[in-house]
Every structure is written in C-alpha cells, then in structure tokens.
Amino acid sequence: MYYIGFDIGSSSIKVALVEIATGKSIGVVQEPETEMSMLAIKNGWAEQKPEDWWKHSCNAIAKLKKNYGIASEQIKGIGISYQMHGLVLVDKNGQSLRPSIIWCDSRAVAIGQQAFETLGEEKCNEHLLNSPSNFTASKLKWVKENEPEIYSQVHKFMLPGDYLAFRFSNTINTTISGLSEGIFWDFKKDDIADILLTHYGIDFNLIPDIVPTFGLQSQVDAKGAQESGLAEGTPIFYRAGDQPNNALSLNVFNPGEVAATGGTSGVVYAVTDSLSVKESARVNNFAHVNYTKGADPRIGKLLCINGAGIQYRWLLNNLAVSSYDEMNTLAEGVEVGSDGVAIIPFGNGAERMLNNQDLGTRLVNVNLNNHTKAHLCRAALEGIAFSFIYGMEIMKADGIEIKVMRAGNDNLFRSPIFANTIAIVMNCEIQIYNTTGAIGAARAAGLHEGDFEKFGKNITENDYVMSYKPLPNQKSYQEAYQNWKKELELILNRD
Numbered sequence: 001m002y003y004i005g006f007d008i009g010s011s012s013i014k015v016a017l018v019e020i021a022t023g024k025s026i027g028v029v030q031e032p033e034t035e036m037s038m039l040a041i042k043n044g045w046a047e048q049k050p051e052d053w054w055k056h057s058c059n060a061i062a063k064l065k066k067n068y069g070i071a072s073e074q075i076k077g078i079g080i081s082y083q084m085h086g087l088v089l090v091d092k093n094g095q096s097l098r099p100s101i102i103w104c105d106s107r108a109v110a111i112g113q114q115a116f117e118t119l120g121e122e123k124c125n126e127h128l129l130n131s132p133s134n135f136t137a138s139k140l141k142w143v144k145e146n147e148p149e150i151y152s153q154v155h156k157f158m159l160p161g162d163y164l165a166f167r168f169s170n171t172i173n174t175t176i177s178g179l180s181e182g183i184f185w186d187f188k189k190d191d192i193a194d195i196l197l198t199h200y201g202i203d204f205n206l207i208p209d210i211v212p213t214f215g216l217q218s219q220v221d222a223k224g225a226q227e228s229g230l231a232e233g234t235p236i237f238y239r240a241g242d243q244p245n246n247a248l249s250l251n252v253f254n255p256g257e258v259a260a261t262g263g264t265s266g267v268v269y270a271v272t273d274s275l276s277v278k279e280s281a282r283v284n285n286f287a288h289v290n291y292t293k294g295a296d297p298r299i300g301k302l303l304c305i306n307g308a309g310i311q312y313r314w315l316l317n318n319l320a321v322s323s324y325d326e327m328n329t330l331a332e333g334v335e336v337g338s339d340g341v342a343i344i345p346f347g348n349g350a351e352r353m354l355n356n357q358d359l360g361t362r363l364v365n366v367n368l369n370n371h372t373k374a375h376l377c378r379a380a381l382e383g384i385a386f387s388f389i390y391g392m393e394i395m396k397a398d399g400i401e402i403k404v405m406r407a408g409n410d411n412l413f414r415s416p417i418f419a420n421t422i423a424i425v426m427n428c429e430i431q432i433y434n435t436t437g438a439i440g441a442a443r444a445a446g447l448h449e450g451d452f453e454k455f456g457k458n459i460t461e462n463d464y465v466m467s468y469k470p471l472p473n474q475k476s477y478q479e480a481y482q483n484w485k486k487e488l489e490l491i492l493n494r495d
Contacts, residue, residue, distance in 0.1 A: 002026065004061070004075050004230070005442025007242065008053050008082040008160050010046075010102055011035045015060035016438035017068060020076060020446065023458025025439045029063045031056040039099055044106040047099035050088050053160065054167045054227075061229045072231040077448070078168065078220075079238035079441035081245035082161030084181045087139040090163075092155045094170065098147070100160065101139045108138035111145075115199055125277040127186045127195055129285035129299070136182030137193075141200040156208050161239045168228060168236060169218035174208040180287035181241050187275055190293050213289050214238055214447040238444040240289045242437055243269050244300050246408075248289050249440025250433055251456045253298070256403035258428075260388070262412030265348065266308035268391055270301045270400045279398040282353045289444075301400055303353055303391045308384050309411050311345035311361060315380050319373050328415055330374035331381055337480035340365045341375045342487045343383035353391050354492065364487050384412060385421035386484040392426060402428050409434040409465045416468070423468040424477045433463040 001021070007014040012035065017026040036056070039047040064070065085103040090096050101107070112132040116124055124131055132138050136159065144151045158166065159182065162174045179185045179192070184207065186193040197204060211217045217236045225232040240248065247259035247269045258270040271288055273296050288300040312324070321327050346354065347361030363376075392402060405422070407413040409432045423430045447455055 001076050002070060002074055003077045003079060003442045003445040004064070005079040005438045005440065005445065006057055006081065006164060007245075007436065007438040007441060008057075008080070008164060009242070010038065010048065010083050010104065013053060013056040013060055014436065014438040015057065015064055016436065016442045017064055017070065017075075018439060018442040022462070023443050023446075023455070024462050025435075027064060027068050028436060028438055029060050029067065031060040031063065038102075042107075046102050046105040048102055050096050050100050050160070050163045053164060057164060058228050065229060072225075072229060075230055075234060077445035078230070078234060078236045079443070079445035080161045080164055080236065081240055081242050081437045081441040082159065082164065084159075084241035084243060085135050086160040087136050087143070088158040088160060088163045089143065089150065089154045090156055090158065090166075090172075091153045094166065094172075096163075097150050097153055098143070100163075101142075102160075105139070106134055108142045109134045111141050112138040115196065119195060119199060121280075123195065125280050127188045128183055128193060129187050129275065129277050130183055130280050132183050132196055137184055137196055137200060137202070140202060144201065154206055157206050158208060159241070161241070162208060165218060165236050165239060168220045168224040168230070170221045170223065171218035172208045173211045173217060175213045175239055176210060176291055176293060177213050177240055177244055177287045177289055179207075179210070180291075185287060187287075187297070213240060213291075214444070214450070216448065237446075237448040238441060240441075240444070241286075243267060243302055244286065244289045245437050245440055245444070247271065247300060248444055249435050249437055249459075250406035250408070251459045252406055253288070253290050253452065256401045258402050258405045260405055260407045260413070262308055262384075262388075262407065262418070263410070264308065264310045264313070266305035266384070266388055266412070268303040268305075268388060268395065270395055270402065272299050272301060272400055273297055274399050275299065276399050279394055281355065282394055283398055301395055301398065303395055305353065305387050305391055306348040306351055307346040307361065307387065310348045311343065311384055312380050312412070314347070314361075315376060319376065321373065327377045328417070331378035331417055334374050334378040336476040337483065338375050338379040338382060339371065340483070341371055341379040342484050343376070343379040344488055344491060345380065345383045345387055353394055357492070359491055362487070362491060378417065381412075381415055381417045382421055382480060383484060385418045386481050388422055389425050389481060390485065390488070402426060404428060405430045407432055408436070419468040420471070421477060424470050424474050425481050427470045427474075429470070430468040432465040432467065433459060434465050435459065435463040
C-alpha cells in the first residue's frame with residue numbers, strides 16, 4: 001500500500017509514491033518534462049494557469065501507475081506541497097476567474113508597503129509577525145483595486161495547494177499554515193487577521209474553511225477520480241507550502257532545528273516557539289506545519305538569499321572549467337580564506353536580508369600575479385557559505401537557536417567546502433538527507449495518525465547520507481568569515 005505526494009512548483013509538478021509500511025520512496029516523476037510556461041504580461045508580473053497544475057498532476061499520476069505497476073486502489077492517501085504565496089480565485093461553480101498570481105509576481109509590493117506604514121510596524125509585528133509585503137493578501141487587494149469585475153465574481157480565494165485539493169475533491173478548504181503564508185492569520189488573536197482584511201476591505205466570506213494540516217481534509221470525488229486516475233474516496237491527509245514542507249521532509253519540527261536549501265537561491269528555515277519579532281523586514285515568519293491553535297506556537301522563520309548557487313553557476317559558465325566537480329577539486333587545493341580573495345555573491349537582485357539593497361557581485365583582493373581560477377572557485381564557495389552565516393546571525397539576533405541543520409543532498413550542500421564552512425563557523429552539525437518535497441508530502445500523509453516518531457525514523461532509515469560536524473581548527477574559518485564580513489560591511493556602509 002502507498003501514499004502519493006505532490007509538489008507544485010513553478011517550473012514543474014513532481015509526484016512521488018512511498019510505501020506506507022516502510023516510508024521508502026518507490027518512485028518520483030516530473031510533469032511536464034520541460035519547464036511549465038509562465039505568463040509575464042508586464043515587467044514584474046508572473047502568472048500561471050491553475051488548470052495546468054491539474055493537467056500535469058493527472059499526467060504524472062498516470063505515469064507513476066504505469067511505471068511502477070500500481071493500481072489506484074493501492075494508493076491510500078494524498079499529501080500536497082505547493083509553491084507558496086500564490087493566489088487562485090474561483091467563482092461559485094469552482095471555475096478559476098483569472099490565472100494565478102504566483103509567488104515571484106511583484107505587482108502588489110506598493111500595496112503591502114502602504115499597509116505596513118498605515119497599520120504601523122509595531123502592530124504588524126505583534127499581530128502578523130510580518131509586513132503584509134507582496135504576499136497573497138496584498139495580491140488579492142490588487143485584484144480588488146484593478147480588476148473589480150473579477151473580484152465581484154469571487155466565491156473563494158485559494159492557495160495553489162488548496163486548488164489541487166479542490167480539483168480532487170470538489171471541496172474548498174485551507175490550513176492555518178497556508179493562511180499565515182498569505183498574511184491572513186493574526187498570531188496574537190490566534191484567528192483570522194481581521195486588522196489586515198478590514199484595512200484592505202476584503203470580504204471575510206472569501207476565506208475557505210480551515211482544516212488541520214494533518215488529518216482528513218477531504219476525499220477524491222467521482223469527477224476527481226475520473227480525471228486523475230485515483231480511486232474515489234482516496235483521502236487527502238496533508239497540505240503545506242513548499243518551504244514548511246521542505247522542513248517537514250527533513251524532520252524539522254522543533255525549536256533548534258533548521259532546514260536549508262542551497263540551489264540557485266538559498267533558504268534557511270528555522271523553527272521557534274517564540275512569537276517575538278525583531279527582524280520582520282528581513283526575515284519572514286509563518287505558522288509551521290505543526291502549529292496548532294491554542295497550543296505552544298511553532299513558527300517557521302524563513303530567510304531567503306537570492307545570491308547563492310547562481311554565483312557558482314556563473315563561474316562555471318565563465319571560467320575555463322568543464323564541471324562543478326572540476327571547480328570543487330580546484331577549490332580544495334586552496335587554503336581556507338582563499339588567500340584573502342573574497343567574493344560577495346549578491347548578484348541576483350535585491351537581497352531582503354540586506355534591507356532590499358542590490359549590491360551585485362563583488363570580487364575583491366585579487367592579486368593578478370598570484371591568484372588563479374582555483375582561488376575564485378574557493379572564494380565563491382566560501383562567499384556563498386558566508387552569506388548563509390550572515391543570514392543566520394540575523395536569525396540568531398531574532399531569537400533563533402541553531403542546534404542542528406538539515407539539508408537535501410543536492411547542489412551546494414554536496415560541496416564539503418561549503419557545508420564544512422557553515423558547520424564550523426556556526427558550530428552546528430549539518431545532516432544531509434537524500435529526499436525531495438514530493439517524497440516528504442507523501443510521507444506526511446501518514447501523519448494523520450500522529451506518529452511523528454515513526455515519521456522521523458522513516459526519514460533517518462531511508463534518506464540519511466552523512467553529517468558535517470564542527471572541526472577543531474575553527475580559527476582559520478572564523479578569521480576568513482570576519483574578513484569577508486568586513487568587506488561586506490564596507491560596501492553596505494559606502495553604498
């Protein structure tokens with residue numbers, strides 16, 4: 001018997017099967033095999049048709065069943081992960097009224113900033129734990145202001161994962177974690193954020209019913225079964241945004257546990273039980289998947305670093321090297337600190353953790369007689385690692401304790417230089433796991449039974465790869481970080 005997990009990204013839909021008894025991943029497929037299309041009618045806009053998510057999900061189900069010889073009746077539960085902060089609007093018949101305004105669309109920035117200034121930083125921090133910023137509530141306000149004929153037809157708004165669940169079940173609902181990512185949740189009142197909805201003039205009736213993150217949320221109906229190929233009555237047991245789900249996939253639930261990703265951009269997601277907010281302008285705060293109303297809070301603090309793996313990829317494309325493996329080998333031949341060469345890797349747009357400054361990439365202290373491409377490779381890996389450390393220092397100032405960091409076995413964390421640098425400077429263990437968001441979502445379908453110990457055991461037994469632990473020779477790493485930080489702060493103070 002199996003659980004099936006969906007991960008709705010902006011480039012593709014990934015779907016995974018896991019065996020219920022062992023938690024073992026049976027297979028993962030991606031649809032489409034090439035990248036999904038994205039509409040960009042104006043600069044800064046980004047939209048996708050929610051119907052495409054459904055079409056590709058159905059195609060992926062068919063592929064999984066065929067590839068692994070699985071019958072619909074063998075799939076006993078559904079888990080869903082999805083791209084955060086998207087907005088889907090449907091009418092009374094469940095038809096989408098416009099393309100989804102997805103996470104990377106920036107049209108509502110000014111609306112969120114105006115709300116932040118009007119409501120005040122103190123009230124936003126106390127109640128919302130965030131600035132309204134460019135999140136889902138602000139996007140809904142944009143539709144109200146700019147597309148009133150569409151807004152007048154809205155029956156419910158949904159997040160992308162809510163929409164997929166709706167297409168399976170013809171039932172519209174959402175979760176507290178989902179509402180919090182859209183800035184629809186008031187953490188002080190532990191209820192719907194009426195201060196923001198009233199400010200925006202948004203009808204409270206547009207909010208879907210709230211269901212637990214883990215539990216019976218809905219079931220596949222006859223139409224959903226016919227279109228998807230899953231059996232009628234198959235329960236939907238779990239739903240969460242991609243970053244909380246990534247943390248779940250790495251068994252990150254408790255204060256002191258941190259999840260990280262090191263792809264084109266970097267993410268650090270730390271769990272805390274504190275509602276205190278000091279860095280809401282630079283760090284986002286959401287209800288984690290195990291947040292429960294009326295209980296001790298579980299908050300996920302999210303730090304995003306735009307300039308991460310894209311820096312290393314740029315070097316790959318512009319140095320006389322053939323692969324990342326070659327670059328890593330070159331870097332290993334250079335001592336810690338890259339002989340003074342430093343790369344400030346912020347070349348992928350404005351950095352929220354730097355108060356939205358766009359510094360670009362900076363290469364400093366290069367001696368044309370002594371330094372080679374090997375120094376650049378090492379300096380890039382160290383510079384990206386140092387940017388993670390700089391961000392984690394911000395999070396620690398905001399009350400985060402870092403006992404252990406867990407990351408997927410991909411991209412930057414496959415580099416010992418990168419991972420060891422963070423482990424040593426931050427004095428924390430980094431555990432590497434070979435898992436994905438779709439696998440995590442499938443496993444999470446089993447958490448409706450409440451057995452978190454079994455869930456964690458499945459991750460350890462099936463996915464654990466290795467650990468990086470703090471080494472005794474920390475001084476050279478600490479000195480290298482302080483030198484890099486000094487260069488960064490010179491730029492920040494000058495600019």
